[in-house]
Amino acid sequence: MKNLMDCMAEELSAAFERAGYDPSYGKVSVSNRPDLCEFQCNGAMAGAKKYKKAPFLIAGEVVACIPEKSVFSSAEVVKPGFINLKISEEFLSKYLEEMSADEKLSVSTAQKPETIIIDYGGPNVAKPLHVGHLRSAIIGESLKRIGRFMGHKVIGDVHLGDWGLQMGLIITELRKRKPELVYFDDDYSGEYPKEPPFTISELEEIYPCASARSKEDEDYRQEALLATHLLQQGKPGYMALWNHIMEVSVTDLKRNYDNLQVSFDLWKKESDAQPYIPDMVERMKEQGFAHEDQGALVVDVSEEGDTKEIPPCMLLKSDGASLYTTTDLATIVERMRLFSPDEILYVVDKRQEMHFTQVFRCARKTGLVGENTRLSFLGFGTMNGKDGKPFKTREGGVMRLENLIAEINGEMFRKIVENRSVKEKDAGETAKIVGLSAIKYGDLSNQATKDYVFDVDRFTSFEGNTGPYILYTIVRIKSILNRYTQEGGDPEEGRILPAVNESEKSLMLQLTGFGGAVETAFEEKAPHRLCAFIYEVSNAFNRFYHETKILSEEDRARQSSYIRLLVLTRKVLETGIDLLGFSAPEKM
Numbered sequence: 001m002k003n004l005m006d007c008m009a010e011e012l013s014a015a016f017e018r019a020g021y022d023p024s025y026g027k028v029s030v031s032n033r034p035d036l037c038e039f040q041c042n043g044a045m046a047g048a049k050k051y052k053k054a055p056f057l058i059a060g061e062v063v064a065c066i067p068e069k070s071v072f073s074s075a076e077v078v079k080p081g082f083i084n085l086k087i088s089e090e091f092l093s094k095y096l097e098e099m100s101a102d103e104k105l106s107v108s109t110a111q112k113p114e115t116i117i118i119d120y121g122g123p124n125v126a127k128p129l130h131v132g133h134l135r136s137a138i139i140g141e142s143l144k145r146i147g148r149f150m151g152h153k154v155i156g157d158v159h160l161g162d163w164g165l166q167m168g169l170i171i172t173e174l175r176k177r178k179p180e181l182v183y184f185d186d187d188y189s190g191e192y193p194k195e196p197p198f199t200i201s202e203l204e205e206i207y208p209c210a211s212a213r214s215k216e217d218e219d220y221r222q223e224a225l226l227a228t229h230l231l232q233q234g235k236p237g238y239m240a241l242w243n244h245i246m247e248v249s250v251t252d253l254k255r256n257y258d259n260l261q262v263s264f265d266l267w268k269k270e271s272d273a274q275p276y277i278p279d280m281v282e283r284m285k286e287q288g289f290a291h292e293d294q295g296a297l298v299v300d301v302s303e304e305g306d307t308k309e310i311p312p313c314m315l316l317k318s319d320g321a322s323l324y325t326t327t328d329l330a331t332i333v334e335r336m337r338l339f340s341p342d343e344i345l346y347v348v349d350k351r352q353e354m355h356f357t358q359v360f361r362c363a364r365k366t367g368l369v370g371e372n373t374r375l376s377f378l379g380f381g382t383m384n385g386k387d388g389k390p391f392k393t394r395e396g397g398v399m400r401l402e403n404l405i406a407e408i409n410g411e412m413f414r415k416i417v418e419n420r421s422v423k424e425k426d427a428g429e430t431a432k433i434v435g436l437s438a439i440k441y442g443d444l445s446n447q448a449t450k451d452y453v454f455d456v457d458r459f460t461s462f463e464g465n466t467g468p469y470i471l472y473t474i475v476r477i478k479s480i481l482n483r484y485t486q487e488g489g490d491p492e493e494g495r496i497l498p499a500v501n502e503s504e505k506s507l508m509l510q511l512t513g514f515g516g517a518v519e520t521a522f523e524e525k526a527p528h529r530l531c532a533f534i535y536e537v538s539n540a541f542n543r544f545y546h547e548t549k550i551l552s553e554e555d556r557a558r559q560s561s562y563i564r565l566l567v568l569t570r571k572v573l574e575t576g577i578d579l580l581g582f583s584a585p586e587k588m
Contacts, residue, residue: 001102003519004095004512008085011071012041018065021047021058028085037076037084038509044081055081089498092508096496099512100568105575106515110151114342117335118144121158121257121264122348125249126170126207129256129401131391131454132349135380138443140347141262141581142527143378149579150522155339156264158253162246163270163327166207168228171241172220173210174198175227183237192237196244200252203245229321232274256402261436261581273330277322280333280368281315289366290315301361310354313362328359332368332375343374345525350379350449378525381451383443391454409435411460412468422587433585435460437467440582445531462588465535470577473538474584477570480550484563487551491567494560503544507565510540514572518579527580534576541569 002010005028013026025043032040044059051058059077066075073088099106120140123133140156147154174197175184181197182188198206214221231238250267257263281297284290289299295318302310315326335344346356360375362368369375385391393399413431416422422430442459446452462468481491499505510533517533520526550566553559574584 001098001106003106003108003515004087005516007095008039008071008087011066012043012062012083012085015062015065016043016047019058019061021051021062031084033084036078037074037086039085039087041083041085042081044083048081059083087509089505092505092512093496093498095512096508096565096568099514100496100564100571104149104515105572106512107150107518108515113151113153115153115155115339116147116343116345117155117157117339117341118147118345118347119157119159120144120347122161123158123253124161124164124166125253125269126166126203126245127249128204129253130398131383131401131404132398133401134260134404134439135383135443135448136347136349137257137260137262138440138581139378139380139448139527141260142440142444142530142579143345143347143522143525145579145581146518146522146527146530149518149575155266155341157266157268157335158257158264159331160250160253160267160269162242163232163274165224165228166211167231167242167245168224168226169210169214170203170206170245171227171231171238172224173206173213174241177206183241185237188237192240196248197241198244198248200248203248259402259405260439261583268331268334270327270331273327273334274322276330276333277326280330281326284315284366287366294318299362299366301358301365303361310357310361313358325355325359325362328355329363329368332359332363336369336373341373343376344369345376345378347378347380350381353377353379376525378448380448381446383454384451386453386455388453405435405439408438408456408460411435411456412438415460415462416588419588422585426587430585430588433583434468434471434588437471437577437582437584439467440580441467441470441531441577444527444580445535447528448526465531467582468588470534470538470573471584472588473541474570474573474577475586475588476545477541477566477573478584478586480545481563481566481570483551489560489563491563494557494564496564496568497558497561500558501547503540503547504562504565507537507540507544507569510537511568511572514576517576521579530576530579534573534580537569537573537576 008028009026012028013023016026017023025047026041027043028039028041030039031037044055044062047058048055056077056079059081063075063077063083066072071088071091072085074086076084078084118140120136122136123129144154144156174181178197182192210224214224227238231242281290284299285297290297293312296314297316298312298314301313313325314323315329316322332344335341348356356377360377363375383391391399393403409431412435413427416427416431416434417424438459442454443452445465458464459466460468462472484491499508513533517530521530548562550559550562553562577584
């Protein structure tokens with residue numbers, strides 16, 4: 001179905017054309033003076049120069065050409081030439097009826113669906129997820145859901161870091177601790193054990209211990225570098241250990257991502273790109289793109305007009321080892337061969353912008369991607385504590401993600417039990433649902449590219465622009481609909497009638513913006529746009545709720561209309577939060 005703004009623009013464009021003017025001037029926008037009108041058109045102002053006529057006169061002629069029965073209940077000319085518009089209550093109610101019947105709730109399905117790969121995980125294996133991994137997962141998951149809702153084929157890839165020095169460090173530390181393991185016996189030729197020689201807890205302790213030691217002991221670091229090299233050369237015992245590390249670590253990662261309701265279609269790893277590296281590097285050398293610089297192999301990616309220095313993209317270090325740039329380029333090769341995507345979107349820390357500028361330019365220059373494939377970088381800001389510094393534990397360390405989730409869930413449990421709105425046996429599960437909304441909405445309601453303060457007290461509040469407030473609004477609607485059904489009413493009967501008061505019309509108008517909010521969030525890669533819309537709908541509903549006697553309304557047709565409006569409001573809000581990556585409980 002058509003977007004409401006498009007419906008109004010069509011009507012006004014036709015009026016411009018009937019009046020003898022270019023119909024492109026019939027664009028409509030939300031009024032910047034809501035006290036005077038709901039929408040406005042500034043086309044007469046824009047056309048004054050072309051037609052050498054006062055905008056006030058043009059606007060008057062256009063308004064005279066708007067049919068008596070139209071989308072608008074009023075259209076007034078205001079000096080120097082604005083057209084102030086109010087939408088017809090009858091048209092609005094019919095539009096909402098059509099929206100209610102539309103499974104996409106007025107969101108336009110893509111006419112040319114694209115294949116989009118979103119890289120939005122990026123954790124290193126053998127390390128626990130911490131709060132620094134939160135934004136990529138939450139933002140990427142939301143963009144994936146929004147893209148799919150609009151009809152695109154969106155593929156989420158976690159892109160694990162599994163092939164770097166951390167593997168050599170873990171292997172080296174294991175060798176120090178348990179030299180008797182068969183993995184370190186060069187003469188062993190049998191099958192390696194199926195059970196790993198460590199638990200996830202032990203693995204998570206081994207890495208930081210090895211990392212700290214490598215910074216103090218150069219011989220130890222050299223052993224780790226050699227172990228990394230031997231692993232990448234395919235040494236059997238080390239490959240067996242690598243498989244154990246992957247199995248234990250990925251199982252734990254999936255558990256943590258499940259708790260966030262974040263999922264990936266692909267669990268690809270840096271190591272998956274390794275087979276593509278030799279041919280890719282050789283081709284770049286043969287075609288004259290890659291050259292040696294101080295022993296390293298690089299591709300120049302600076303361009304005329306650069307306002308700052310863009311260093312060469314390094315393919316191989318002087319010792320022949322690959323880097324993140326190498327594996328990222330080889331991953332692009334793999335993705336192009338497997339999926340031929342229209343876009344590859346990286347949702348990563350904005351501090352990696354230079355790295356991806358180098359990678360994207362190198363991929364373009366060397367022909368790894370065609371002209372029709374977009375390489376996009378969405379750099380997100382830092383999640384900070386109240387002190388304005390990166391979020392830490394009370395002891396000053398990096399907080400594990402599962403500990404943050406537990407802290408939020410504990411706070412929500414306390415508030416829910418205090419409110420006594422949910423039976424204590426159900427309070428734990430409800431706290432998890434509401435806690436997730438606090439975390440995700442608290443993050444997504446901020447512009448992705450900006451730093452923000454993660455304030456536990458504010459984000460878990462049932463008031464203000466928070467996830468719990470949105471869920472409380474949905475639960476309130478569910479409660480009214482349940483009571484209506486228990487009293488013998490059918491929420492699907494009747495139709496939405498024209499509004500009879502300002503708060504009802506305001507809610508109706510807010511609901512019509514759903515299609516535009518979803519489409520804008522996708523086009524701008526900006527989930528905060530959808531959050532802002534959901535918050536405004538929640539506010540509009542709560543004003544309507546406080547000013548309207550819904551269940552005690554004696555006019556059955558009018559009561560049925562209110563209920564139908566509530567059903568649509570619930571659908572819009574529940575669809576909206578699903579696109580953001582969380583859901584609502586039945587009670588709070």
